[in-house]
Amino acid sequence: MSGVRAQQKQKTRQALIEAAFNQLSAEHSFSNLSLREVAREAGIAPTSFYRHFKDMNELGLTMVDEAGLTLRQLMRQARRRIASGGSVIITSVETFMEFIDTSSNQFRLLLRERSGTSKAFRAAVAREIKHFILELAHYLETETPCDKHHAYMQSEAMVTLVFNAGAEALDQDAQQRAELTERLIWQLRYIARGANHYGAQ
Amino acid sequence: MSGVRAQQKQKTRQALIEAAFNQLSAEHSFSNLSLREVAREAGIAPTSFYRHFKDMNELGLTMVDEAGLTLRQLMRQARRRIASGGSVIITSVETFMEFIDTSSNQFRLLLRERSGTSKAFRAAVAREIKHFILELAHYLETETPCDKHHAYMQSEAMVTLVFNAGAEALDQDAQQRAELTERLIWQLRYIARGANHYGAQ
DNA sequence: TATTTTAGCGTACAACTGTACGCTGAAATT
Protein backbone atom coordinates (compact mmCIF):
# COMPACT_ATOMS: atom_id res chain seq x y z
CA MET A 1 0.00 0.00 0.00
CA SER A 2 0.90 3.64 -0.43
CA GLY A 3 3.14 2.57 -3.28
CA VAL A 4 4.99 4.95 -5.52
CA ARG A 5 2.00 5.06 -7.78
CA ALA A 6 -0.67 6.03 -5.26
CA GLN A 7 1.69 8.60 -3.86
CA GLN A 8 2.19 10.27 -7.20
CA LYS A 9 -1.53 10.27 -7.82
CA GLN A 10 -2.15 11.99 -4.53
CA LYS A 11 0.48 14.52 -5.45
CA THR A 12 -1.07 15.58 -8.75
CA ARG A 13 -4.49 15.57 -7.15
CA GLN A 14 -3.18 18.09 -4.67
CA ALA A 15 -1.55 19.99 -7.52
CA LEU A 16 -4.97 20.33 -9.13
CA ILE A 17 -6.48 21.64 -5.93
CA GLU A 18 -3.71 24.13 -5.46
CA ALA A 19 -3.80 25.22 -9.07
CA ALA A 20 -7.50 25.93 -8.67
CA PHE A 21 -6.98 27.90 -5.46
CA ASN A 22 -4.20 29.87 -7.12
CA GLN A 23 -6.50 30.92 -9.90
CA LEU A 24 -9.06 32.30 -7.51
CA SER A 25 -8.70 36.02 -6.89
CA ALA A 26 -10.69 39.17 -6.54
CA GLU A 27 -11.36 39.04 -10.28
CA HIS A 28 -11.72 35.30 -10.76
CA SER A 29 -14.31 33.11 -9.07
CA PHE A 30 -14.59 29.36 -9.07
CA SER A 31 -17.33 29.29 -11.67
CA ASN A 32 -15.05 31.22 -14.02
CA LEU A 33 -12.39 28.54 -13.78
CA SER A 34 -12.14 26.17 -16.67
CA LEU A 35 -11.10 22.59 -16.40
CA ARG A 36 -8.48 23.19 -19.03
CA GLU A 37 -6.92 26.16 -17.29
CA VAL A 38 -6.72 24.30 -14.02
CA ALA A 39 -5.17 21.28 -15.68
CA ARG A 40 -2.70 23.49 -17.50
CA GLU A 41 -1.57 25.18 -14.28
CA ALA A 42 -1.30 21.80 -12.57
CA GLY A 43 0.91 20.62 -15.42
CA ILE A 44 -1.23 17.81 -16.77
CA ALA A 45 -3.26 17.26 -19.92
CA PRO A 46 -6.89 18.37 -19.78
CA THR A 47 -8.17 14.84 -20.16
CA SER A 48 -6.08 13.61 -17.26
CA PHE A 49 -8.18 15.76 -14.99
CA TYR A 50 -10.83 13.03 -15.03
CA ARG A 51 -8.46 10.56 -13.39
CA HIS A 52 -8.92 12.63 -10.22
CA PHE A 53 -12.32 14.28 -10.32
CA LYS A 54 -15.57 13.47 -12.04
CA ASP A 55 -15.93 17.12 -13.01
CA MET A 56 -15.17 20.63 -11.80
CA ASN A 57 -18.01 20.44 -9.33
CA GLU A 58 -16.34 17.61 -7.49
CA LEU A 59 -13.09 19.57 -7.37
CA GLY A 60 -14.96 22.54 -5.98
CA LEU A 61 -16.62 20.58 -3.21
CA THR A 62 -13.25 19.20 -2.22
CA MET A 63 -11.94 22.74 -2.09
CA VAL A 64 -14.80 23.84 0.13
CA ASP A 65 -13.96 21.02 2.52
CA GLU A 66 -10.34 22.05 2.55
CA ALA A 67 -11.17 25.70 3.21
CA GLY A 68 -13.49 24.67 6.01
CA LEU A 69 -10.74 22.56 7.50
CA THR A 70 -8.29 25.45 7.44
CA LEU A 71 -10.79 27.68 9.13
CA ARG A 72 -11.60 25.15 11.82
CA GLN A 73 -7.93 24.60 12.58
CA LEU A 74 -7.40 28.31 12.93
CA MET A 75 -10.31 28.64 15.29
CA ARG A 76 -9.13 25.75 17.41
CA GLN A 77 -5.93 27.67 17.83
CA ALA A 78 -7.98 30.74 18.78
CA ARG A 79 -9.77 28.77 21.46
CA ARG A 80 -6.44 27.89 22.96
CA ARG A 81 -5.53 31.56 23.12
CA ILE A 82 -8.86 32.34 24.74
CA ALA A 83 -8.44 29.56 27.29
CA SER A 84 -5.14 31.07 28.33
CA GLY A 85 -6.79 34.35 29.19
CA GLY A 86 -7.63 36.33 26.04
CA SER A 87 -10.89 38.18 25.39
CA VAL A 88 -13.31 35.96 23.46
CA ILE A 89 -14.58 38.62 21.12
CA ILE A 90 -11.28 40.26 20.33
CA THR A 91 -9.33 37.03 19.94
CA SER A 92 -11.96 35.53 17.65
CA VAL A 93 -12.11 38.58 15.46
CA GLU A 94 -8.33 38.80 15.24
CA THR A 95 -8.11 35.15 14.30
CA PHE A 96 -10.73 35.49 11.63
CA MET A 97 -9.04 38.52 10.12
CA GLU A 98 -5.84 36.51 10.07
CA PHE A 99 -7.63 33.81 8.08
CA ILE A 100 -8.79 36.37 5.55
CA ASP A 101 -5.29 37.72 5.22
CA THR A 102 -3.34 34.51 4.94
CA SER A 103 -5.91 32.36 3.14
CA SER A 104 -7.87 34.93 1.22
CA ASN A 105 -8.61 32.60 -1.66
CA GLN A 106 -10.01 29.96 0.62
CA PHE A 107 -12.18 32.59 2.23
CA ARG A 108 -13.25 33.91 -1.15
CA LEU A 109 -14.37 30.45 -2.13
CA LEU A 110 -16.56 30.08 0.96
CA LEU A 111 -17.85 33.60 0.60
CA ARG A 112 -18.88 33.30 -3.01
CA GLU A 113 -20.15 29.76 -3.09
CA ARG A 114 -22.31 30.50 -0.09
CA SER A 115 -24.61 32.27 -2.53
CA GLY A 116 -23.45 30.55 -5.70
CA THR A 117 -25.36 28.67 -8.35
CA SER A 118 -24.85 25.14 -7.08
CA LYS A 119 -27.15 23.93 -4.36
CA ALA A 120 -24.56 21.36 -3.30
CA PHE A 121 -21.98 24.13 -2.88
CA ARG A 122 -24.33 26.32 -0.92
CA ALA A 123 -25.17 23.40 1.34
CA ALA A 124 -21.49 22.55 1.85
CA VAL A 125 -20.63 26.10 2.84
CA ALA A 126 -23.68 26.35 5.06
CA ARG A 127 -22.52 23.19 6.79
CA GLU A 128 -19.09 24.66 7.49
CA ILE A 129 -20.61 27.82 8.89
CA LYS A 130 -23.03 25.84 11.00
CA HIS A 131 -20.14 23.96 12.61
CA PHE A 132 -18.83 27.28 13.58
CA ILE A 133 -22.06 28.60 14.96
CA LEU A 134 -22.62 25.47 17.02
CA GLU A 135 -19.16 25.61 18.52
CA LEU A 136 -19.53 29.21 19.51
CA ALA A 137 -23.06 28.58 20.79
CA HIS A 138 -21.75 25.81 23.00
CA TYR A 139 -19.13 28.12 24.41
CA LEU A 140 -21.66 30.89 25.07
CA GLU A 141 -24.05 28.49 26.71
CA THR A 142 -21.50 27.19 29.16
CA GLU A 143 -19.51 30.34 29.82
CA THR A 144 -22.15 33.07 29.89
CA PRO A 145 -25.52 33.38 31.59
CA CYS A 146 -27.55 32.63 28.50
CA ASP A 147 -30.01 29.82 27.83
CA LYS A 148 -29.54 27.41 24.97
CA HIS A 149 -31.88 28.97 22.44
CA HIS A 150 -30.61 32.48 22.96
CA ALA A 151 -27.04 31.25 22.92
CA TYR A 152 -27.67 29.79 19.49
CA MET A 153 -29.27 32.94 18.14
CA GLN A 154 -26.51 35.03 19.61
CA SER A 155 -23.88 32.84 18.05
CA GLU A 156 -25.60 32.90 14.68
CA ALA A 157 -25.77 36.68 14.68
CA MET A 158 -22.14 37.00 15.68
CA VAL A 159 -20.85 34.61 13.06
CA THR A 160 -22.88 36.39 10.41
CA LEU A 161 -21.40 39.75 11.33
CA VAL A 162 -17.86 38.44 11.48
CA PHE A 163 -18.17 36.64 8.17
CA ASN A 164 -19.60 39.72 6.51
CA ALA A 165 -16.98 41.99 7.92
CA GLY A 166 -14.42 39.60 6.49
CA ALA A 167 -15.99 40.00 3.07
CA GLU A 168 -15.76 43.75 3.30
CA ALA A 169 -12.21 43.63 4.55
CA LEU A 170 -11.11 41.91 1.34
CA ASP A 171 -11.42 45.15 -0.60
CA GLN A 172 -9.95 47.41 2.06
CA ASP A 173 -6.59 48.79 3.09
CA ALA A 174 -5.13 48.53 6.59
CA GLN A 175 -6.63 51.81 7.78
CA GLN A 176 -10.16 50.93 6.68
CA ARG A 177 -9.79 47.47 8.11
CA ALA A 178 -8.86 48.82 11.48
CA GLU A 179 -12.00 50.96 11.51
CA LEU A 180 -14.10 48.06 10.30
CA THR A 181 -12.72 45.81 13.00
CA GLU A 182 -13.44 48.39 15.64
CA ARG A 183 -17.05 48.74 14.51
CA LEU A 184 -17.38 44.97 14.38
CA ILE A 185 -16.23 44.62 17.95
CA TRP A 186 -18.79 47.13 19.10
CA GLN A 187 -21.50 45.33 17.20
CA LEU A 188 -20.55 42.03 18.78
CA ARG A 189 -20.75 43.71 22.15
CA TYR A 190 -24.26 44.90 21.37
CA ILE A 191 -25.30 41.35 20.63
CA ALA A 192 -23.64 39.91 23.71
CA ARG A 193 -25.28 42.51 25.88
CA GLY A 194 -28.71 42.06 24.31
CA ALA A 195 -28.59 38.29 24.37
CA ASN A 196 -27.54 38.22 27.98
CA HIS A 197 -30.44 40.48 28.81
CA TYR A 198 -33.15 38.54 26.98
CA GLY A 199 -31.66 35.11 27.47
CA ALA A 200 -30.52 35.27 31.08
CA GLN A 201 -31.57 32.21 33.00
CA MET B 1 -37.75 64.17 -28.81
CA SER B 2 -39.34 60.99 -27.65
CA GLY B 3 -40.08 60.15 -31.28
CA VAL B 4 -41.22 56.74 -32.41
CA ARG B 5 -37.65 55.75 -32.86
CA ALA B 6 -36.31 56.64 -29.42
CA GLN B 7 -39.35 55.00 -27.90
CA GLN B 8 -38.69 51.70 -29.65
CA LYS B 9 -35.05 51.82 -28.64
CA GLN B 10 -36.01 52.31 -25.02
CA LYS B 11 -38.38 49.37 -25.34
CA THR B 12 -35.82 46.87 -26.57
CA ARG B 13 -33.32 48.18 -24.06
CA GLN B 14 -35.80 47.31 -21.36
CA ALA B 15 -36.42 43.96 -23.05
CA LEU B 16 -32.72 43.21 -22.70
CA ILE B 17 -32.75 44.09 -19.03
CA GLU B 18 -35.80 41.96 -18.41
CA ALA B 19 -34.42 39.07 -20.42
CA ALA B 20 -31.31 39.15 -18.28
CA PHE B 21 -33.30 39.24 -15.04
CA ASN B 22 -35.42 36.35 -16.26
CA GLN B 23 -32.38 34.25 -16.82
CA LEU B 24 -31.15 34.73 -13.29
CA SER B 25 -32.20 31.96 -10.94
CA ALA B 26 -30.91 29.79 -8.16
CA GLU B 27 -28.81 27.93 -10.73
CA HIS B 28 -27.83 30.81 -13.00
CA SER B 29 -25.87 33.86 -11.94
CA PHE B 30 -25.13 36.99 -13.89
CA SER B 31 -21.61 35.94 -14.77
CA ASN B 32 -23.01 32.78 -16.34
CA LEU B 33 -25.18 34.78 -18.69
CA SER B 34 -23.97 35.09 -22.23
CA LEU B 35 -24.57 38.08 -24.41
CA ARG B 36 -26.04 35.79 -27.05
CA GLU B 37 -28.52 34.14 -24.73
CA VAL B 38 -29.73 37.45 -23.42
CA ALA B 39 -30.10 38.85 -26.92
CA ARG B 40 -31.96 35.71 -28.01
CA GLU B 41 -34.44 35.98 -25.15
CA ALA B 42 -34.92 39.67 -25.86
CA GLY B 43 -35.67 38.81 -29.47
CA ILE B 44 -32.83 40.64 -31.17
CA ALA B 45 -29.69 39.59 -32.99
CA PRO B 46 -26.56 39.18 -30.88
CA THR B 47 -24.80 42.03 -32.59
CA SER B 48 -27.68 44.41 -31.96
CA PHE B 49 -26.92 44.13 -28.27
CA TYR B 50 -24.14 46.67 -28.77
CA ARG B 51 -26.62 49.32 -29.84
CA HIS B 52 -27.71 49.44 -26.20
CA PHE B 53 -24.79 48.45 -24.02
CA LYS B 54 -21.05 48.56 -24.46
CA ASP B 55 -20.80 45.05 -23.02
CA MET B 56 -22.42 42.72 -20.49
CA ASN B 57 -20.78 44.60 -17.65
CA GLU B 58 -22.66 47.76 -18.53
CA LEU B 59 -25.91 45.82 -18.64
CA GLY B 60 -25.15 44.36 -15.23
CA LEU B 61 -24.46 47.71 -13.63
CA THR B 62 -27.76 48.98 -14.99
CA MET B 63 -29.45 45.97 -13.45
CA VAL B 64 -27.86 46.64 -10.08
CA ASP B 65 -29.20 50.18 -10.22
CA GLU B 66 -32.64 48.89 -11.06
CA ALA B 67 -32.61 46.36 -8.24
CA GLY B 68 -31.47 49.03 -5.82
CA LEU B 69 -34.30 51.26 -6.98
CA THR B 70 -36.87 48.52 -6.39
CA LEU B 71 -35.54 47.93 -2.93
CA ARG B 72 -35.55 51.61 -2.04
CA GLN B 73 -39.11 52.03 -3.23
CA LEU B 74 -40.19 49.09 -1.12
CA MET B 75 -38.51 50.47 1.94
CA ARG B 76 -40.06 53.88 1.42
CA GLN B 77 -43.39 52.11 1.55
CA ALA B 78 -42.27 50.37 4.75
CA ARG B 79 -41.46 53.70 6.33
CA ARG B 80 -45.01 54.83 5.63
CA ARG B 81 -46.33 51.76 7.42
CA ILE B 82 -44.03 52.43 10.36
CA ALA B 83 -45.10 56.07 10.54
CA SER B 84 -48.71 54.95 10.83
CA GLY B 85 -47.95 52.96 13.92
CA GLY B 86 -46.19 49.67 13.03
CA SER B 87 -43.21 48.21 14.85
CA VAL B 88 -39.98 49.30 13.20
CA ILE B 89 -38.22 45.99 13.42
CA ILE B 90 -41.10 43.79 12.43
CA THR B 91 -42.33 45.99 9.62
CA SER B 92 -38.84 46.32 8.14
CA VAL B 93 -38.22 42.60 8.27
CA GLU B 94 -41.58 41.81 6.72
CA THR B 95 -40.97 44.29 3.93
CA PHE B 96 -37.57 42.87 3.20
CA MET B 97 -38.87 39.33 3.08
CA GLU B 98 -41.51 40.55 0.67
CA PHE B 99 -38.78 41.91 -1.57
CA ILE B 100 -37.04 38.55 -1.57
CA ASP B 101 -40.25 36.81 -2.45
CA THR B 102 -41.53 39.07 -5.18
CA SER B 103 -38.23 40.17 -6.68
CA SER B 104 -36.01 37.23 -5.91
CA ASN B 105 -33.91 37.66 -9.02
CA GLN B 106 -33.20 41.27 -8.25
CA PHE B 107 -32.18 40.25 -4.75
CA ARG B 108 -30.04 37.44 -6.09
CA LEU B 109 -28.19 39.90 -8.27
CA LEU B 110 -27.37 42.17 -5.34
CA LEU B 111 -26.50 39.23 -3.15
CA ARG B 112 -24.08 37.63 -5.57
CA GLU B 113 -22.47 40.66 -7.07
CA ARG B 114 -21.78 41.97 -3.60
CA SER B 115 -18.95 39.43 -3.52
CA GLY B 116 -18.54 38.96 -7.25
CA THR B 117 -15.52 39.30 -9.49
CA SER B 118 -16.04 42.84 -10.69
CA LYS B 119 -14.88 45.63 -8.45
CA ALA B 120 -17.33 48.00 -10.11
CA PHE B 121 -20.19 45.63 -9.29
CA ARG B 122 -19.09 45.21 -5.72
CA ALA B 123 -18.86 48.96 -5.33
CA ALA B 124 -22.29 49.48 -6.88
CA VAL B 125 -23.93 46.99 -4.54
CA ALA B 126 -22.05 48.40 -1.56
CA ARG B 127 -23.40 51.80 -2.48
CA GLU B 128 -26.98 50.55 -2.51
CA ILE B 129 -26.54 48.92 0.85
CA LYS B 130 -24.90 52.01 2.28
CA HIS B 131 -27.95 54.08 1.30
CA PHE B 132 -29.94 51.70 3.33
CA ILE B 133 -27.70 51.80 6.34
CA LEU B 134 -27.62 55.59 6.34
CA GLU B 135 -31.37 55.86 6.17
CA LEU B 136 -31.87 53.48 9.04
CA ALA B 137 -29.09 55.15 11.02
CA HIS B 138 -30.79 58.49 10.61
CA TYR B 139 -34.03 57.03 11.89
CA LEU B 140 -32.34 55.41 14.89
CA GLU B 141 -30.51 58.60 15.73
CA THR B 142 -33.64 60.71 15.83
CA GLU B 143 -36.09 58.21 17.27
CA THR B 144 -34.04 56.32 19.84
CA PRO B 145 -31.70 57.42 22.60
CA CYS B 146 -28.53 56.62 20.72
CA ASP B 147 -25.68 58.86 19.63
CA LYS B 148 -24.67 59.23 16.02
CA HIS B 149 -21.75 56.85 15.92
CA HIS B 150 -23.53 54.07 17.74
CA ALA B 151 -26.64 54.62 15.63
CA TYR B 152 -24.53 54.01 12.55
CA MET B 153 -22.93 50.87 13.90
CA GLN B 154 -26.28 49.60 15.07
CA SER B 155 -27.79 50.23 11.67
CA GLU B 156 -24.91 48.55 9.89
CA ALA B 157 -25.23 45.45 12.03
CA MET B 158 -28.97 45.28 11.52
CA VAL B 159 -28.82 45.65 7.77
CA THR B 160 -26.14 42.99 7.60
CA LEU B 161 -28.27 40.53 9.53
CA VAL B 162 -31.39 41.25 7.52
CA PHE B 163 -29.58 40.96 4.22
CA ASN B 164 -27.99 37.69 5.24
CA ALA B 165 -31.23 36.25 6.50
CA GLY B 166 -32.71 37.10 3.14
CA ALA B 167 -29.99 35.11 1.46
CA GLU B 168 -30.74 32.10 3.60
CA ALA B 169 -34.45 32.43 3.05
CA LEU B 170 -33.97 31.95 -0.68
CA ASP B 171 -33.33 28.24 -0.21
CA GLN B 172 -36.00 27.65 2.42
CA ASP B 173 -39.64 26.66 2.61
CA ALA B 174 -42.31 28.60 4.46
CA GLN B 175 -41.81 26.76 7.74
CA GLN B 176 -38.07 27.32 7.83
CA ARG B 177 -38.53 30.93 6.83
CA ALA B 178 -40.88 31.54 9.70
CA GLU B 179 -38.30 30.18 12.13
CA LEU B 180 -35.54 32.16 10.47
CA THR B 181 -37.59 35.35 10.67
CA GLU B 182 -38.30 34.77 14.33
CA ARG B 183 -34.61 34.30 15.10
CA LEU B 184 -33.77 37.38 13.06
CA ILE B 185 -36.19 39.49 15.05
CA TRP B 186 -34.62 38.36 18.30
CA GLN B 187 -31.18 39.16 16.94
CA LEU B 188 -32.26 42.63 15.94
CA ARG B 189 -33.62 43.11 19.44
CA TYR B 190 -30.24 42.15 20.87
CA ILE B 191 -28.59 44.79 18.79
CA ALA B 192 -31.12 47.46 19.64
CA ARG B 193 -30.79 46.70 23.30
CA GLY B 194 -27.01 46.63 23.25
CA ALA B 195 -26.66 49.77 21.16
CA ASN B 196 -29.04 51.69 23.40
CA HIS B 197 -26.99 50.62 26.37
CA TYR B 198 -23.58 51.55 25.03
CA GLY B 199 -24.70 54.49 22.92
CA ALA B 200 -27.18 56.18 25.22
CA GLN B 201 -26.62 59.90 25.39
C1' DT C 1 8.62 -13.57 -15.08
C1' DA C 2 4.09 -12.80 -17.25
C1' DT C 3 -0.06 -10.30 -16.73
C1' DT C 4 -3.04 -6.68 -15.36
C1' DT C 5 -3.94 -2.04 -13.94
C1' DT C 6 -3.95 2.75 -14.54
C1' DA C 7 -2.07 7.86 -14.63
C1' DG C 8 -1.28 10.63 -18.15
C1' DC C 9 -1.16 11.93 -23.18
C1' DG C 10 -2.59 13.42 -27.95
C1' DT C 11 -6.02 13.83 -31.28
C1' DA C 12 -10.43 15.10 -32.56
C1' DC C 13 -14.92 17.26 -32.56
C1' DA C 14 -19.05 19.69 -31.82
C1' DA C 15 -20.87 23.47 -29.20
C1' DC C 16 -20.59 27.94 -27.90
C1' DT C 17 -18.59 32.31 -27.13
C1' DG C 18 -17.71 37.63 -28.25
C1' DT C 19 -17.43 40.68 -31.81
C1' DA C 20 -15.77 42.89 -36.53
C1' DC C 21 -17.89 44.33 -40.77
C1' DG C 22 -21.09 45.89 -44.04
C1' DC C 23 -25.94 46.16 -45.42
C1' DT C 24 -30.90 47.73 -45.12
C1' DG C 25 -34.99 50.29 -44.38
C1' DA C 26 -37.37 53.38 -41.86
C1' DA C 27 -37.38 57.46 -38.94
C1' DA C 28 -35.49 62.06 -38.32
C1' DT C 29 -33.58 66.13 -40.08
C1' DT C 30 -32.62 69.49 -43.47
Add this chain to the structure above:
DNA sequence: AATTTCAGCGTACAGTTGTACGCTAAAATA
Protein backbone atom coordinates in the same frame (compact mmCIF):
# COMPACT_ATOMS: atom_id res chain seq x y z
C1' DA D 1 -38.26 66.10 -51.40
C1' DA D 2 -33.48 65.00 -50.53
C1' DT D 3 -30.31 63.66 -47.15
C1' DT D 4 -28.61 61.81 -42.91
C1' DT D 5 -28.95 58.87 -38.92
C1' DC D 6 -29.12 54.57 -36.79
C1' DA D 7 -31.54 50.14 -34.72
C1' DG D 8 -31.33 45.77 -36.14
C1' DC D 9 -29.66 41.93 -39.18
C1' DG D 10 -26.71 38.22 -41.29
C1' DT D 11 -22.35 36.48 -42.22
C1' DA D 12 -18.00 35.27 -40.75
C1' DC D 13 -14.13 34.08 -37.81
C1' DA D 14 -10.97 32.92 -34.34
C1' DG D 15 -10.86 31.39 -29.74
C1' DT D 16 -12.22 28.49 -25.94
C1' DT D 17 -14.72 25.01 -23.85
C1' DG D 18 -15.82 19.96 -22.16
C1' DT D 19 -15.04 15.44 -23.20
C1' DA D 20 -14.98 10.82 -26.09
C1' DC D 21 -11.54 7.53 -27.62
C1' DG D 22 -7.54 4.88 -27.92
C1' DC D 23 -2.59 4.57 -26.90
C1' DT D 24 1.60 4.06 -23.88
C1' DA D 25 4.70 3.06 -20.28
C1' DA D 26 5.44 2.07 -15.78
C1' DA D 27 3.84 0.24 -11.43
C1' DA D 28 1.36 -3.43 -9.14
C1' DT D 29 -0.01 -8.01 -8.88
C1' DA D 30 -0.04 -12.85 -9.73
